[in-house]
Amino acid sequence: MVVVDSDSVTILRVKGPLELKCHLDSTDEVLMRKVISRTFETLRSQVKSESCVLAVCDSPVIIWPNKGVYATPEEITPTTLCEDVHQWIQTDEQESAGKRSAKKKSKKSLSVSVINLRLMMEMTKPGPLSAPILNKTVHKSHFLSTALSMDCVVCTSFNDTIKDACERLLEALTHQLCEMEKVTLQHMKGTTLLVPEPLHFLLPKPKGLVMVVYPAGVSDSQLETQRMELHQQFELPDDRPYFRRANAYHFPDEPYKDGYLRNPHVILNHPTLDNGKVYLVQGIYSYHHYMQDRVDDNGWGCAYRSLQTICSWFQQQGYVERPVPTHKEIQQALVDVGDKQASFVGSHQWIGSIEVQAVLNQLLGITSKIMFVSQGSELASKGRELANHFLTEGTPIMIGGGVLAHTILGVTWSETTGEIRYLILDPHYTGAEDLQVITDKGWCGWKGPEFWDQTAYYNLCLPQRLKSI
Incomplete structure (x- = not known):
C-alpha cells in the first residue's frame, strides 16, 4: 500500500491496461495459482524493462x-522539474485559441494539479529484420486473459525531478501488481477469478492518499473484514467508512458525470474574526437548488433541495448507497411515516426541518437532532453548538424559518468575543451550474447574523453520522 502526501504540488497519475494472459494446462487449483x-511476476518484469x-x-x-529516464522532446531531461511538464500539455482553452502549449504554461485554478500519463509497452525491437519462422504445435489448454486496469499515483513537490518521479512511479506500479496478485489469489474459487480493481482514498492528515485493491463485483458489505484491517493498519476510528467505494478519491481534473457542482465553498476565503476559528462540513456534497432535474420548484422546493444536499453528503461519504431522493420520493416517505396524506404526493407544499428529519430517518436510517430557536436574533448565540456539530459530525445542517430554508455548511466563531459568521449554501438559486456566479453573487457564501430574520423562529436539523466502517 502506497501513502502519498495530499498537500503536494502536482499529482502524477499513470493509467493503462496490462494484459494478464495465462495458459493453464490443468484446472488443479494449486497449479493454477x-x-x-x-x-504476475512477468508483468512486474515488464514494468521494470x-x-x-x-x-x-x-x-x-x-x-x-x-532507459536512464530518456525522453522526447529532447528538452525534457531526467533533471527537468515535474511541474515544468505542465508547459507541454495542451489544454482545451489553448487548443481553441490555437496556441502552442509549449510557449505558455497552462493556468490551473485547482489547488492540486494532475499530470496524467499513459502506461504503454514498446512492441518493436531495434535490430536487423529476419524472415519469420512459423511453428505449429497442437496443445490443449485453458486460456485465461483479462486486462488489468493499472492506476498509480505519486505526489511531487516543487523540487522533484522527472527522474525522482519515475522511480517512485515504477515502485508504485510494481507494488500495485503485487497487491493485485494477492487479491486475485485470495478471492479465487475453483476456476473463477475476480478482476482486481485499484482505488484511491484520501485519509485525514497527515496520512494522505492511499491506494487499495478490491476485487471487482464484490459488494462493500462483503469486504467489511478487509476494511477493518485497513482501519487498524492506518489507525483510523472504526465508526467512519473511509474505505467504501463511494468514498474513493475524485481527482480534481475529472468532471462529475451527473452535472452537479461539488463543494462550491472550497474556493471561498474565510472571514477574519478576532480569535475566530473555522468549523466546516467534512467531506463531499452536491449543490442542489431550484429548477434542477427538470423540476420547477421555484417558490416551494427550497427545503427539498437542502434535504437533497444532505442526502448527497451521506451517499458520497459511503454511508448509504441509495441515490439522492426526488421530490416525489421525499413526499412519499412522509406519507409512509404517516406525517402526510396521500394527496401530498405530487403537490407543491412546503416542508420544514421536522419533515427533513423524518425523511432522513425513513429513507436512510439517519437520526437528527433538532435545534429550536424562538427568534432569529438568538442564532448569534449558537456558535458553540454549531461549531461542535461541524467538529464532531461534520454534516450539512438544514435550517428553516418562515417560508425559507437554507443549508449551513460551517461557521467561523470566536469563543472570546462571541462573533459568528455562517457559511450558507442557498437552495433558492435558479441559474446554471456556474461556480463563479454562485460564489460571486453569494449563493454560496459567508453571512453575518443579520442574514436571519431577527423576529422569525427557526428550526435547525442537525443530521448525525451513522456509526459504520
Whole structure:
C-alpha cells in the first residue's frame, strides 16, 4: 500500500491496461495459482524493462523510465522539474485559441494539479529484420486473459525531478501488481477469478492518499473484514467508512458525470474574526437548488433541495448507497411515516426541518437532532453548538424559518468575543451550474447574523453520522 502526501504540488497519475494472459494446462487449483503468480511476476518484469513507456497525455512528451529516464522532446531531461511538464500539455482553452502549449504554461485554478500519463509497452525491437519462422504445435489448454486496469499515483513537490518521479512511479506500479496478485489469489474459487480493481482514498492528515485493491463485483458489505484491517493498519476510528467505494478519491481534473457542482465553498476565503476559528462540513456534497432535474420548484422546493444536499453528503461519504431522493420520493416517505396524506404526493407544499428529519430517518436510517430557536436574533448565540456539530459530525445542517430554508455548511466563531459568521449554501438559486456566479453573487457564501430574520423562529436539523466502517 502506497501513502502519498495530499498537500503536494502536482499529482502524477499513470493509467493503462496490462494484459494478464495465462495458459493453464490443468484446472488443479494449486497449479493454477502457481501459473497466475508466474504471470504476475512477468508483468512486474515488464514494468521494470526497457520496453516500459510513459506518455504524458495531451502532450508530445514520451518517457522511457528504464532507459536512464530518456525522453522526447529532447528538452525534457531526467533533471527537468515535474511541474515544468505542465508547459507541454495542451489544454482545451489553448487548443481553441490555437496556441502552442509549449510557449505558455497552462493556468490551473485547482489547488492540486494532475499530470496524467499513459502506461504503454514498446512492441518493436531495434535490430536487423529476419524472415519469420512459423511453428505449429497442437496443445490443449485453458486460456485465461483479462486486462488489468493499472492506476498509480505519486505526489511531487516543487523540487522533484522527472527522474525522482519515475522511480517512485515504477515502485508504485510494481507494488500495485503485487497487491493485485494477492487479491486475485485470495478471492479465487475453483476456476473463477475476480478482476482486481485499484482505488484511491484520501485519509485525514497527515496520512494522505492511499491506494487499495478490491476485487471487482464484490459488494462493500462483503469486504467489511478487509476494511477493518485497513482501519487498524492506518489507525483510523472504526465508526467512519473511509474505505467504501463511494468514498474513493475524485481527482480534481475529472468532471462529475451527473452535472452537479461539488463543494462550491472550497474556493471561498474565510472571514477574519478576532480569535475566530473555522468549523466546516467534512467531506463531499452536491449543490442542489431550484429548477434542477427538470423540476420547477421555484417558490416551494427550497427545503427539498437542502434535504437533497444532505442526502448527497451521506451517499458520497459511503454511508448509504441509495441515490439522492426526488421530490416525489421525499413526499412519499412522509406519507409512509404517516406525517402526510396521500394527496401530498405530487403537490407543491412546503416542508420544514421536522419533515427533513423524518425523511432522513425513513429513507436512510439517519437520526437528527433538532435545534429550536424562538427568534432569529438568538442564532448569534449558537456558535458553540454549531461549531461542535461541524467538529464532531461534520454534516450539512438544514435550517428553516418562515417560508425559507437554507443549508449551513460551517461557521467561523470566536469563543472570546462571541462573533459568528455562517457559511450558507442557498437552495433558492435558479441559474446554471456556474461556480463563479454562485460564489460571486453569494449563493454560496459567508453571512453575518443579520442574514436571519431577527423576529422569525427557526428550526435547525442537525443530521448525525451513522456509526459504520
